[in-house]
Amino acid sequence: MPARRLLRVAAAVTRWWRLALLALVLAALLVLLVARVAWERWQAPLRLPESGLLLTVYPGDSLRSVAERLQAEGVLPHPELLLLWARYHRLDARIRRGEYALEPGLTAESLLALLVSGRVVQYQVTLPEGIVVAQAIAILQRENALESVLSGPDDARLLQLVAPYEAVEGLFLPETYRYERGDSDLDILRRAHRALLEALEQEWAIRDADLPYASPYEALIMASIIERETGVPEERGEIAGVFVRRLQRGMRLQTDPTIIYGLGDAFDGNLRRSHLQDADNLFNTYRHDGLPPTPIALPGRAALQAALQPAAGETLFFVARGDGSHEFNTTLEGHERAVRKYQLQRREDYRSSPESP
Structure with a gap:
């Protein structure tokens, strides 16, 4: 091949390599530029409002x-x-x-x-101690983030949840529960029922000896009464002691909250003498011996503890003072004096003043 032709070929090859190298450099720079833009976009804050x-x-x-x-x-x-x-x-x-x-x-x-x-937003709802199941459902259904699926305390899904118990009252532990959007009122009550059964089992296992309960369910009934009667938390144990001793001595409990629960929607806020005399009300502990058929409210853990480890003593009576606390007495005479002093008429909260046996 002539030398001149070889020089032309070499020059062409050199130009090609230069162009290829330039193209490669430009491509690399373009890739780096695209990568940098993509990375900056990837790391850039989203366009969110200040409130999130x-x-x-x-x-x-x-x-x-x-x-x-x-x-x-x-x-x-x-x-x-x-x-x-x-x-x-x-x-x-x-x-x-x-x-x-x-x-x-x-x-x-x-x-x-x-x-x-999966770090989703957590909400919380509190079921207060002493409310009834209908009130618990109403509280849950006011939560905007909770789905409302229950029609009320008689909803078949609730009855199925608490089986073999035949009534739903008292079978849910009042506490604060955390939940996520998409959970339902039934989901919360399912957890509350499981929590109640666990708490009741634990407290039953360490109960005092010689208590007048044939089963944990009877202790739950007593705990619900204690919860409704208690205005001052420190008195739970003594109130429990009064009721336990009355049962042990064959005395009726004679507690107003059980009557009111049995009246249901018929109770207008005024507890009348006719209500105390009504033997058709199975929750009337002035006319029926022993415990009522079911709990009358949702008792908290402290009420369960009080029912199963009541305070020792001899008191058999108590009367509300009007400030949430009670005066306790060992004799009917002392109790009647306290009634005349504090309850010329029954207070609006209707905490009891048990009568004579």
């Missing part, structure tokens, strides 16, 4: 549907980066349902980590 945003991932939602929803709301400008990253790391199918709090400063990367973690 609640995001709900519903059952059946995919990461794509969530990302597209956030894009439509102007929160996630570049959902494709989130989807690519999740697919590469095999996280796209691992997001969990629930309600998430998106706080200012959250990035796409931290959003994905949040959705995979």
Whole structure:
């Protein structure tokens, strides 16, 4: 090959390599530029309001549907980066349902980590001691984040939940319960029932000897009465002692809250003498021996403890002073003096002043 031709070929090859090298450098620079832009977008805070945003991932939602929803709301400008990253790391199918709090400063990367973690917003609701099941359901159904599925205390699902017990009253532990959006009133009561059974089993296992209860359920009934009678927490044990000693001596409990419970919606706030004389009311402990058929409220743990470890003593009577506390007496004469002193007429809270045997 002539030398001149070889020089031309060499020059062409050199130009080609130079162009190829230049193209390679430009491509690398372009890749770096794209990578830098993508990384900056990936690490950039989402466009969230200062107050943050609640995001709900519903059952059946995919990461794509969530990302597209956030894009439509102007929160996630570049959902494709989130989807690519999740697919590469095999996280796209691992997001969990629930309600998430998106706080200012959250990035796409931290959003994905949040959705995979399942760290959903937690709510809480308190069931106070001494309420009845109907009131507990009403409290739960006022919670906006809870689904209301129960029709009332007679709902078949509640009766099935507490089986083999035939009545639902008293079978739920009043406490503060945490929950997530999407949980239901039935879910909370299911947990409260389980908590009650556990607490009752634990307290029954360490009960005092010679108590007048044939079963843990009877202790639960007594605990509910103690709960309704107690105005000052420190008196629970002494109130329990009075009722336990009355049962042991064959005396009737003679406690107003049981009558009121038996009256149900018929009670208008005024406990009449006719109510005390009504033997048709099976919860009338002035006319019926022993405990009423079922609990009359939701007793707390302290009431369970009082029923199963009552305070020792000789008192058999108590009367409300009018400030939530009671005066206790060992004799009927002392009790009647206290009644004349404190209860010329029955107080609105209707805590009892047991009569003579």
